[in-house]
Amino acid sequence: MTFALRQTLDADWARLAQLSGQPQAGRRWVHHFSPRFAPVSLIRHAHALHCAGWGRLAKLVQLANFVVFGLEVPAALAIGPGLVIAHTQGTVLGAAAIGSDVTIFHQVTLGAAAIDVAFTPALRPSVEDGVTLSVGAKVLGGVRLGRGCVVGANAVVLADVPAGSLAVGVPARIVARDEPAQAA
Known part of the structure; x- marks a missing residue:
């Protein structure tokens, strides 16, 4: 478990360093205090604790992430490496x-379209690899965001977004990536 956690955190740090133009230095313990990396580290630790059967401790780490960073992520949520x-x-x-x-x-916001206390996966979005969710994007219901798609700022996605496409507007519509998004 610790080895997988370490590898995932290394992948997260490497991608953050790449996107921010920093040299590819190895991850050190002080990086866990970076405001761009600390919340991701807490997500990873909460998930590792959840998977190891330490549910109450996982919830405590999850709560710390919410209180300190305003980030709500269930400890049970599986997230691939390279999260930024x-x-x-x-x-x-x-x-x-x-x-x-x-x-x-x-x-x-990624979540169910209606209250879902039981956390039913079929009622929640699935996000594939390489997706970018811009500021204020809302993705609601059991929709799929295809590989490499981009959800524009303040878009409200209520239907599947195909791989490699751009979703913009309220409700979101699909536009070609080279086509300028126009106000509705």
Whole structure:
């Protein structure tokens, strides 16, 4: 478990360093205090504790992430390596699953379209690899965000977004990546 956690954190740090233009130095313990990396580290530790059967301790780490960073992420949520959360405030990641190399900006919400206390995965979004969720994006219901798609700022996604596409607007519509998004 510790080895997988370490590898995942190394992948998260490497992707953050790459996106921020920093040299590819190895991850050190002080990096856990970076405001861009600390919340991701807490997500990873909460998930590792959950998987190891330490549910109450996992919830405590999850709560610390919420209190300190304003980031709500269930400890049970499986997230692939290479996660980057540019800013955390007001972000809720209540997805069924999140793939690798996903970039999430602040005030993003992934969740069920109606109250789902039981946390039913079929009622929640699935995010594939390489997806970018821009500031304020809302993705609701059992939708799938395809590999490499981008959800524009403040878009409200209520239907599947195909791989490699751009979803913009309220409700979101799909536009070609080279086509300028126009106000509705």
